[in-house]
Amino acid sequence: MxxxxxxxxxxxxxxxxxxxxxxxxxxxxxTIYMDGNSLGLLSKRAEKTLLDLLDSWKTLGIDGWTEGDNPWFYLSESVGEKMAPLVGGMKNEVIATGSTTTNLHQLAATFYKPSGNKTKILADELNFPSDIYALKSQLSLKGYDQVEHLVRVKSRDGRFLAEDDIIEAMTDDIALIVLPSILYRSGQILDMKRLSAAANEKGIPIGFDLCHSAGAIEHSLHDWGVDFAFWCTYKHLNGGPGSVGGLFVHEKNFENAPGLAGWFGSKKESQFDMDHEMDPASDAGAYQIGTPHVLSLAPVIGALKLFEEVxxxxxxxxxxxxxxxxxxxxxxxxxxxxxxxxxxxxxxxxxxxxxxxxxxxxxxxxxxxxxxxxxxxxxxxxxxxxxxxxxxxxxxxxxxxxxxxxxxxxxxxxxxxxxxxxx
The missing domain is CATH 3.90.1150.10 (Aspartate Aminotransferase, domain 1)
Structure with a gap:
């Protein structure tokens, strides 16, 4: 044929x-929709869980935090657990929280610890602008020059990146590496396993922006030794415009206190003790900053049901x-x-x-x-x-x-x- x-x-x-x-x-x-890598379409299941969570607010009021089918107090953890298989993380390594850029700020604030000669951040010249803005901001907050201390790996052809070039740029003055898993323009998948192994060998924390890969390709973040990752849920995961993002922190890094502390990063059992000394969660939950955006998490619950089935x-x-x-x-x-x-x-x-x-x-x-x-x-x-x-x-x-x-x-x-x- x-x-x-x-x-x-x-x-x-x-x-x-x-x-x-x-x-x-x-x-x-x-209409033929060919833009799901910018905004995924609404599913009937996502619509249902959005309406269900809205109804829990209507019928339960404040008791919705601990009652109903999806109690709000534990929503970030339960949605994170559902996302974990999609990124190859352990269930305690993934949390649904924040947005792509706020999560990057949190993770950079946590893992960027310049000292001595190790002061630079390694990124790439093809990355999505928002990531670069955040990294420049983090450099400024630490008192470093944005131009001198942000190293961007060059593309040989303006489309793709060579892993050899990235590894060569992992020099002794690099304190943090942040790269895309998939280049947003060309769609090239970077070899995250190889890059993570190289960074681990050199003792440099490495993280990936999974915005164009979460829900599109398989990952093994835990097994690859990736230190951290962050992503949105409104593209291939079909969570809706502005839906809550996700982050991964490898369990080997759980002793790292969150760079940006917030109330919802506390251990659940002590959060309402109202103590001015934070008792952070002992898993990825520690990297939450604020109250879960319940109505923006709601459609993600239904959207993930499709991935659980398929x-x-x-x-x-x-x-x-x-x-x-x-x-x-x-x-x-x-x-x-x-x-x-x-x-x-x-x-x-x-x-x-x-x-x-x-x-x-x-x-x-x-x-x-x-x-x-x-x-x-x-x-x-x-x-x-x-x-x-x-x-x-x-x-x-x-x-x-x-x-x-x-x-x-x-x-x-x-x-x-x-x-x-x-x-």
Missing amino acids: NPTSLDYARNLDKNDDLASYREDFYLREN GIKQVREKSLQLTSYLLELIRKELDGQGFIIGSPVDETRGGHILLEHKEAARICSALKEDGVIPDFRAPNGVRLAPVALYNSFEDVWHTVQKLKNIMDEKRYEKFENKRGVVA
Whole structure:
């Protein structure tokens, strides 16, 4: 059967073990959603747990902290325990709390301990800007120059990072390493196991931003010896806009007092003693700062139920199949249209494909007009993320056909080649 035919795509869907999960999500009619690596879609289960938690507030009032199906007082711990298998952490090493950047501030404040010649932070030049802002801020708070003390590993081609270059940059003056697990533009997966082993050997704490990998690929953070990690839950985990993030701290580091202390980092049994001497939790719970954002945690509970049923291994397998099919169609249908594939074509890619084109912003606008929701990344990137739990192979086929028609008819030319307020 011809891979470029619609029948071929439909046959792939017939043999897809995860196809039925598509019915769990709210999909807009006549729209193909290819932006799940920016914001995942709402599932019926996430909606239900949000409404359930809202109802617990309505019916229980303050007793909701300790009563009901999901008592609020223990919510961060229980959701963290559910997330632990997705990142390869022990259940006491993961907590649902904060946001990506607040969690990075907490972890940097905890693990960045400059002394003597060891004063620098190692990052990379392709990382998401928010992480860099936070690291610069932490340097300033410790009295160090942001330019001199933030070392950013260079990319050889502007798309990917070489692990050899990162390891070479782990010099004696590095006090902390913070890297992405998956590069947000190209989708390259870094070898976290190798990098962690190298950092551990040199005695440098190492942490990873899992925003583009949590819910998309398998992890073994505990076994790899990663010191810490942090992530959002609104992308591949489908927790909703502004949903509460997660953090991991390896149990070997539990003796480290949290850099930013807060009431909810206390041991549960002593928290309400109201003592001015903090008695921190003896696990990842110690790194909480404030009261759980209950209504922003609520949809995450339901969203995680889908992962509990399916397992991250199956999600990753289908994701690879979807992106492989997308790559095959791009090569066959868009040849000669000026696109460059900016993602790894082997299994070191994450859950999205980056297409580079000089008219990328215009092309994204034309796709949206045609019922496909992509993601534009300046200056020239079109990101397409077929998500295993709700996208079909037919979605992929239609996306490429629409893109082909847009390019053939030059329909993108009627739009300005600039991003919107939210790209």
